[in-house]
Amino acid sequence: MNQKGGVGKTTTTINLGHALALAGNKVTLLDMDPQGQIATGYGLDNNQSGLDDVLLNDVAIDDVRVEARDKLYIIAAGRQLADFEHVSEGGSARGHRLRLAIEASSLNDQDFILIDCPPSSGLLGINAMFAAYEVVIPVSSDYLSLQGLSRMIPIVKRAESLSGHTIKLWLVSTRMDMRRRLAHEVRNRILNYFPGRVFATVVRENVALAESPSFGKTIFEYKPTSAGAEDYFSLAQDLLERRIS
Numbered sequence: 415m416n417q418k419g420g421v422g423k424t425t426t427t428i429n430l431g432h433a434l435a436l437a438g439n440k441v442t443l444l445d446m447d448p449q450g451q452i453a454t455g456y457g458l459d460n461n462q463s464g465l466d467d468v469l470l471n472d473v474a475i476d477d478v479r480v481e482a483r484d485k486l487y488i489i490a491a492g493r494q495l496a497d498f499e500h501v502s503e504g505g506s507a508r509g510h511r512l513r514l515a516i517e518a519s520s521l522n523d524q525d526f527i528l529i530d531c532p533p534s535s536g537l538l539g540i541n542a543m544f545a546a547y548e549v550v551i552p553v554s555s556d557y558l559s560l561q562g563l564s565r566m567i568p569i570v571k572r573a574e575s576l577s578g579h580t581i582k583l584w585l586v587s588t589r590m591d592m593r594r595r596l597a598h599e600v601r602n603r604i605l606n607y608f609p610g611r612v613f614a615t616v617v618r619e620n621v622a623l624a625e626s627p628s629f630g631k632t633i634f635e636y637k638p639t640s641a642g643a644e645d646y647f648s649l650a651q652d653l654l655e656r657r658i659s
């Protein structure tokens with residue numbers, strides 16, 4: 415999650431998810447962004463029933479989950495997901511629909527459930543946070559991304575107090591241009607402000623990561639020897655071993 419657009423949330427969900435599945439974990443990806451890029455990134459159609467039907471029409475998650483790869487399921491956004499932001503009835507229970515739908519599903523046998531969030535903090539984001547134990551915030555190497563990060567902190571804190579469970583915060587440096595001084599400055603800042611919370615791996619800017627979704631492939635299928643594949647494989651190891659910088 416990060417309210418700032420284009421920081422690498424979706425790229426990270428797609429490729430970190432596949433890396434975890436390739437390492438033998440059972441993984442499910444939930445697309446909470448109406449842009450619906452998780453399905454298309456895996457070469458599937460987003461014009462299918464997905465989280466839109468789960469959140470708007472009480473359809474069961476098990477009825478809309480799709481096996482996208484070995485050990486990897488996705489639940490697409492579906493075409494109507496944006497409508498959920500405008501749901502006004504239901505009071506505070508509206509924030510808990512995703513959590514309840516997950517609890518009522520067979521997803522409790524999964525090792526990892528990754529939720530891709532939209533670049534906003536509306537009802538979709540609230541549902542994601544109420545359902546989550548941990549929030550990963552991608553920070554790309556520019557100041558606006560840092561600003562997005564600082565906006566996220568009070569939102570996560572508020573979600574913690576409203577939901578009554580703690581939410582662990584993690585940061586990951588994304589789209590890092592190693593030649594730019596600014597990129598290193600931003601990385602140093604987050605390391606100073608969030609000691610012990612920043613994953614060791616830095617995801618470098620890598621053109622193959624930008625190209626792969628247009629082929630409906632993850633980086634491990636499109637260019638397994640690329641820097642992008644190396645970095646997302648390493649990030650998965652960070653997550654599995656809680657390896658920090």
Ligand SMILES: Nc1ncnc2c1ncn2[C@@H]1O[C@H](COP(=O)(O)OP(=O)(O)OP(=O)(O)O)[C@@H](O)[C@H]1O
Nearest residue numbers: 419420421422423424425533589618619620623624
């Ligand atoms: N490490 C990277 N190297 C090169 N391109 C990248 C990298 N990470 C992401 N991109 C590209 O940057 C753009 C934004 O990435 P992505 O869609 O993952 O961000 P996002 O945070 O999900 O955006 P949004 O806020 O719109 O949901 C995409 O075109 C993507 O292919």
Ligand SMILES: [Mg+2]
Nearest residue numbers: 423424447531
């Ligand atoms: Mg996205």
